[in-house]
Amino acid sequence: MAAGKPVVMVTLVSSDGQSFQLLEEAALLSAMVRDTIQIGQGRGPAGIPIRNITGQTLSMVVVYCNKHYTAAAAADGDDAADEEKKVANKKQLREWDEQFINLEQDKLYDILVAANNLGIDGLVDLCCWRFADMMKGKSASEIRVKLGIRDDFTSEQRAQIEKDSPWVWSRTT
Amino acid sequence: MADQSETSSPWSCKRPLRSSMADQSETSSPLSCKRPRYGNATLPDKLVIEHILTRVPPAAVVGLRAVCRTWRAALTSDRFVRAHRDRRRAATGDSQTEIIFFAPAAMGNAAAFYACKLAPDGSGVARELVSVHNLMELINV
Known part of the structure; x- marks a missing residue:
């Protein structure tokens, strides 16, 4: 944050009534907050109500916004052509992201939905990579169990799949 | 982050995840399977297919075609293959x-x-x- 800039805080209020105060600039990572402030709302003491997102999830989102805002501000601060440092900082942030998103499926889901509703692109991207990572190396039947998907192939379709790619269904014994 | 090409403009809070592929009914009815459930809630098929499955490595995607009809229709479509390729390229910087x-x-x-x-x-x-x-x-x- 540049010196002399006024510090503006904004309050986000979760669906269960918990308040989170953060720098407005950090909250602006969210397109939803950006839109709200642009139409001249949300700066009052009542804050911005965030519907459908609980305090537990919103607190995680706030941590993400603070971290990414701080990292971006730091990167702006040392605009000297110190490439090595920039690369190192980027790597550090990526490692932080990986740690941050190393969550159970249910929590990850909540954060993905929250990030999507709030329009935080970076966080949506991060959640989707993590979900994709969880699917890697799993068989079709494991995925079905994990995600509660019904095997809705007809017997003809199954026969077709078997014909197209026999390794999916059959075994060599 | 990785793929600015697709997520450069902000997502509106009122709309579901934007679609990178054209909005066609090919991947929804009549081939819709029971939606994936994550914990207590469900993620829309569109989000799962376009935003999650396009991030799964190619070799793993092949096996996922046998999950259900919706996934099979989507994962074998040209649109998915293109979206998947673009995503991997953007992520790895590998053309x-x-x-x-x-x-x-x-x-x-x-x-x-x-x-x-x-x-x-x-x-x-x-x-x-x-x-x-x-x-x-x-x-x-």
Whole structure:
């Protein structure tokens, strides 16, 4: 944050009534907050109500916004052509992201939905990579169990799949 | 983050995830399967297919075609293949084409998956991804 800039805080209020105060600039990572402030709302003491997102999830989102805002501000601060440092900082942030998103499926889901509703692109991207990572190396039947998907192939379709790619269904014994 | 090409403009809070592919009904009804459930809630098929499955490595995507009808229709579509390729390119900064192929191995009934990156001059070396015996253990249907 540049010196002399006024510090503006904004309050986000979760669906269960918990308040989170953060720098407005950090909250602006969210397109939803950006839109709200642009139409001249949300700066009052009542804050911005965030519907459908609980305090537990919103607190995680706030941590993400603070971290990414701080990292971006730091990167702006040392605009000297110190490439090595920039690369190192980027790597550090990526490692932080990986740690941050190393969550159970249910929590990850909540954060993905929250990030999507709030329009935080970076966080949506991060959640989707993590979900994709969880699917890697799993068989079709494991995925079905994990995600509660019904095997809705007809017997003809199954026969077709078997014909197209026999390794999916059959075994060599 | 990685793919600015697709997520450069902000997502509106009022709309569901934007679609990178054209909004066609090909991947929804009548081929809709029961929606994936994550914990207590569900993620829309569109989000799962366009935003999550496009991030799964190519070799794993092949096996996911056998999950359900919706996934099969989506994962074998040209639109998905293009979206998947663009996503991987944006993420890895790698514009080389990678092809995956399935070929009999040297011995008996065994077979294997290979991946091969094609250089602009058309040359490339294949590396073995998985042999069929491993695959059977993995898939185990």
